[in-house]
Amino acid sequence: MKIALFATCVNDTLFPGTGKAVVRILERLGHEVVFPEAQTCCGQMHLNTGYPEQALPLVRSFTDTFEEYDAIVAPSGSCAAMVRDWHGKTAARQGDHRLAERAFALTPRVHELAELLVDVLGVTDVGAVFPHRVTYHPTCHGLRMLKLGDKPLQLLREVRGIDLVDLPDATECCGFGGTFALKNADVSAAMCADKTAAVKQTRAEVLCAVDNSCLMHIGGTLSRQRSGVRVMHLAEILASDR
The missing domain is CATH 3.40.50 (Rossmann fold)
Structure with a gap:
């Protein structure tokens, strides 16, 4: 399966090793991982702070960037939840109903890492060793x-x-x-x-x-x-x- 990695702002800026770890896991399991370079913030910070208008361009950017992929993985529960629960709603509430329709169609393909592994790929043993x-x-x-x-x-x-x-x-x-x-x-x-x-x-x-x-x-x-x-x-x- 070809899987797109949405690294998220916090990981990309402060914890790049997390995104690299996701790639190692999925490649070990035989999947191709791509990193769309056009990705930016999911807009969670803007929406949570009361700026839905400023979040809307980020919803559009995410949709434009990831719409072509069948599966998107985000190693962040909060960012995955933002995309899944709020992207479509934010676009609809801001009156962009075409974007809302696209976002609602895309978001079921967005998965947190554990969801992707267990629910989508049907894997619980990823070959890890960690004696701690x-x-x-x-x-x-x-x-x-x-x-x-x-x-x-x-x-x-x-x-x-x-x-x-x-x-x-x-x-x-x-x-x-x-x-x-x-x-x-x-x-x-x-x-x-x-x-x-x-x-x-x-x-x-x-x-x-x-x-x-x-x-x-x-x-x-x-x-x-x-x-x-x-x-x-x-x-x-x-x-x-x-």
Whole structure:
């Protein structure tokens, strides 16, 4: 299968290794991965901050860029949710009904990585090896909007050598929430303190999630606490072969 990679702004700018990991996984499974260079932001930041007019050109750009592909993978639950849940609605609410029609037709082909592997490709064992103690945090967009359920855990359970442990109060938000962390810094910090306390209870070496934005938030607190816990995107663990 020919699959288009939507790297997302955060990954492309701050965590390029995540996109590279996605490519390694899919090529290991025998698929061709392409990176459309015209891709830009999905518009989530604009829409969430109250600027739907500014988000509309980004909806159009995404649709123009990815419309030709049968499958698009985004290693970000929040960006995949933005495209799937809001692109068509945003275009419709801004009065561009032709773009809305195109976006609604495209968005079912957009998948978060775990969805693509488990639901579309029918794979849970991707040939990964990762001999470390790991706990998994289900991020809010993946859990509540994409409804990933245990798909990431299905993939992690098949990783050779892994010691996968449950995270207490796993479904509690980490407190990032994009601009929420800026506008409500004290509340955000308190929520993250609860999350890091739960992580440390597991005695895990690595905290895994499907969103680098959340991992950046939790990882910053873990680092300041000198916890010794690393954070890694699901793709990086699944791409590991030793």
